Amino acid sequence: MEPVAPIVKFSSLKKRYGAGPWILEDINLAVAADDFVSLIGPSGCGKSTVLKLISGLSPGTEGGLEVLGTTPKQARDRQAFIFQDATLLPWLTAQRNAELPLRLRRAAAAERAAKARAMLDLVGLAGARDYYPRQLSGGMKMRVSIARALTLSPQLLLLDEPFGALDEMTRNRLNEELLALRERSRFTALFVTHSVSEAVFLSNRVVVMAANPGREHGEVRVDFPYPRPAALRGSPEFLAKVNEVTQLLHQVEATS
Amino acid sequence: MKKMPTVWLWLLPVVCGLLFVALWYGVRRWSGLQSWILPTPGEIVAAAWQERARLLAAAGDTAVGALGGFLLAATLGFGTALGLGASRTLRASLWPWLLVLQMTPVIVLTPIIVLWAGPGLPGIVTITWLISFFPIVANMTQGLLSTDMNHVALFRMANASRLQELWLLRVPAAMPFYLAGLRIAATLAPIGAIFGEYMVGNSSGGTGGLGFLVYSYNTQIKIPALFATALTSCLLGFIFVAAVAWLNWAVLHKWHDSFERDDH
């Protein structure tokens, strides 16, 4: 079998903002095409910074980073970012918000309308297309945000605590929907979260980070096959994985 | 906070106004002042009716001047703010001078403006523009610079051009600020026009507007008519403010939180 080029490849990457302290030290994370990687770690350990580096919103200081075989910036049109708050434009309807990335690429009006509509249907918002963001619940806003990210059929999806502000029921439901969407569109995902069970449910790899400076502390592989049923959350194997990650987190919190 | 029933929102100001009118009559009666010092509301309304043709024609002229200056300020203000919002260099170079312009009392500039623009409509429009320009520029620039950083990141991620970022993100996000600037300008524009007319007079022919009417009623000691002119100016100002309030509603009510209703 020939080796597959990694989607994301950090090599000894270090990062500081300006002349500030080192935020990330010696990151060597590699993400493969069929990975769903979750990043988990104490607040301030640099998880968001990792995503900002990959998306080219912020440059690395030392070391290398390759994304989709090229530089982060050049890989931008094949990746999409989902932020913690849905970052919808309040003056646009759900439909118009979902169309935005295509509009910025100057796609034809008919094409972008059709694609956005299809994605909104897929996330279950067919009936809310003409709603403005303030008329949507938190979960619905997040669905629009996901639909917007997927209109460009990205190869790599970066998610920064997308469901952190939602109640647990909505969060679980959106976790399941996200995996279902991934069955259809086969994107690679890098997911930042504070919830251990969310990380275990979604990913095949959970990377635990330590803080000050941020670094990879350990990794837990989660080999449950996809698609994963909601009932998985109740199984002893699932809970064992949750425990494993939680213990790594305890180690990290004890040392930093 | 509990919402006040709508009737009260109408009733309270009306009752208040009626009390004020009653007080006015009372003061006139017990003070023994003459009509030409303190006319009663009735005398003012009578004077307004008697002078209605002049008042209406003058109000029309003032409205033209005020509207001209206001529209000029609205468009130039929008354009200037775009420049200031887009370029740090431009902002650093021009902002102090805009402040200087704002700080200079218009009354000082009036003779110069009349000298350059002439005593007619162009001069009055210039004075009105000068008075209502700054709040528009200041508000709109502020709005262009207050864009949500996450929204900016979203646009950067999509490789949006600077022009797209400006038109599709910064300008719409600045609309509430721009409209707030227009609201202030709408209260200032009629004042500016009337002030200009008062200073310029009717040397250009025509009615000379409400400003000149103030001047001429004053010299003729037609005091009730003077009050009637004040009343007319007030109505004109109200129309301006109401028009901008309507514009504000039309642009923002669908999405902006300032128009959030109780349900829905």
Ligand SMILES: Nc1ncnc2c1ncn2[C@@H]1O[C@H](COP(=O)(O)OP(=O)(O)OP(=O)(O)O)[C@@H](O)[C@H]1O
């Ligand atoms: N633009 C910036 N300029 C300077 N320092 C920054 C900037 N962004 C983040 N930092 C610093 O980098 C460190 C890591 O921040 P980051 O947002 O990546 O953490 P995080 O792991 O995502 O935290 P959280 O879980 O709270 O979201 C923090 O100490 C933060 O103060």
Ligand SMILES: [Mg+2]
């Ligand atoms: Mg973060």
